[in-house]
Amino acid sequence: MYKLIILLILTLCLARVPHANAQGDWFKRFVKKTVSDTTAPGESSFRIYPTLGYSPETSFEFGLSSLLIFQAKKDTLNRLSEVQAFTFLTLEAQYGIWLDNAIYGDKDKWFFLGRTRFQRFPLLYYGIGPQTPDKDPALIDANYLLLRQRVLRKIVPNLFVGPEIDYQQLYNTGFEQPDDHFYDKPLGSDGARNIGFGAALVYDNRHNVLNVRKGFFGEVSFLKYSPALGSNQNFRSINVDIRGSHPTSIRNVFAWQVYSSFSAGNVPFNQLALMGGEMIMRGYYYGRYRDKGMIATQIEHRWLPFGFSKRFGAVAFAGTAVVGPKLSELNLKYIRPSGGVGLRYLLFPRKDIFLRLDVGFTKDGPGFYLFTGEAF
Template sequence: MVQIRRFCFLILSFFLDDIPFAHGQNNWVKKIIRKALSDTTAPGRPSFRIYPTLAYSPETSFEFGFSSLLLFQAKNDSLNRLSELNAFTFVTLEGQYGIWLDNAIYGDKDKWFFLGKTRFQRFPLLYYGIGPETSGHDPALIDANYLLLKQRVLRKIIPNFFAGPEIDYQQLYNTHFEQPENHSYPLPLGSSGGRNLGLGAALVYDNRHNVLNVRKGFFGEISYLNYNRSLGSKYQFSGWNLDVRSAHPMGTRNVLAWQVYGNFFSGNIPFNQLALMGGEMIMRGYYSGRYRDKNMLAVQTEYRWLPFRFSRRFGGAAFASAAVVAPRVGQFAFRHIRVAGGVGLRYLLFPQKDIYLRLDVGFTKDGPGFYLFTGEAF
């Protein structure tokens, strides 16, 4: 299966100088794209970009949308960490639509750290079943409205160390479970929809200065969420999350990065909130949720050339990852480990902020997956 998401019109602009019509002095297309790609803001000043996107996948047909990114530093002080607000909205020829909002905001002198995401979409989900040995053939198609509101409010305790509460609200409604023609899946918990509210807390150590392109730094997080019927949740369950990342400079341009990531749940968990393997962050090449279960452990490493020695704007990356899912931690098995790897192209979209646009292709036994996003995967 090929997964193509957010294939952006800006890719064409990389090669404008090689297109004959682009050399006209008054060509308005070239001027607009060049303006979008240029970054003339002074260090510390906010930077904003908005650009159209185009994608295709078999379950959605063509997808059209806009992506925007705001980068800033508290009080316009370049000594403060770089904060980001990212928005993406889309509509497809099959009538699906959605809007995504992500935020990672650092206050002045790191006193506060707000980390969260919002999702609203009517979008099909491919369902392959639950467990480490699900078949990759003939997935079910679940069409539904999906709402996610997740936010952390973290306070600096000591330099680089944060703690604070976390809230997670997820709702799946207007669901339609379409079985494949050749066989039927047992209906999973949550297939008819429902809403769940989780409350918890997080401990975070973070000494990164630029979260979208970490050239040197360490990030460690452990968090806990409890979903309880007394809070209005349809299902009662709880989970721990572990995320450890480190980046090491290899000379003046190159970076070696690694990540260990884990989800560990217990209780009655709806299928859409199980630990999901795949996606644009880790195990690139696998569809998000290709494998799902109550527990997952994943590792990945990546080598980045930022930029190439022969270019001021173009760079690249090579990455590899491995992950395993299981109903219990004690049931992680070597034979269930899945592997993925791939390469990527980088384009320096914000030179003053050292932010790259990344196009990654990940390879798995199921086939390739393509991803285009602003900023590195981790």
């Protein structure tokens, strides 16, 4: 809970900074620019703000987030595009850069959807399968690089299709066994480089990706990884992601998501279906459970904002997921639940975009997340 308090205090400090003296005017201007939103409709907005966190694995974590939002040709009839960046550094000398993009062209002719990750960060490894040890994970320390991008073309209103590329690499790896448990080293733990090519079919009628008050998103994608394409391993994967958001009142939204990922072939451990993280099954460490297949669902109710506040809101969410080697071998007795609550701060009033602070609860304990925009 202490981490949640630290993050909340930092957010409130950004929103309510005291009057600065002459020598601190640059900081005052920076904060005022960060928490205000004076751009006209259609104009782009860019914000930078710091983040702070703590966990036993990282000690204190210091970060810097930035967000660029815009509409093609400054036309308010075009969808809101976003590019997010997040950098972090911990007292354990871990660091990383994350970049996410959802960019719509004029009249939706093109849609660029992707993410980039680079990090030097320990990966906790509990094994593969729906039943893994509750404690004493192995530690895989490595440099990790991910580049995944879809280049989609509109074929009819709200329906897009196009190629997809995925590049993932682990290098400078080290596998550290725990004192009380021995793990077989998984495929890829000594380093891996895999390049996948495929295609994606996307239906998307959302107008604001970062805060969907009404809309539907559906994606089916297929990727093939092969030595002929430059990969270390030969495998393939198919992913399905379906999301819906439904307003229940002028401020309240009910949202849901169903996600599945299945792979076949020689799949490295870092490209298996991974349960947990900041988007779905919040509260579980990302990759706490992993296997070649996973089905996950979540629901969320959002108060954006509260009826008595112009800036603050909240959410409550719950999810379930199960992993297994293939669809026919998913076992209902291994379904894992998660749930939690979150605070929201209206960072861009004119664009209806919130800063989210979530805490997810599982049998392993709580997980904390501070990001711009909703989880899904």
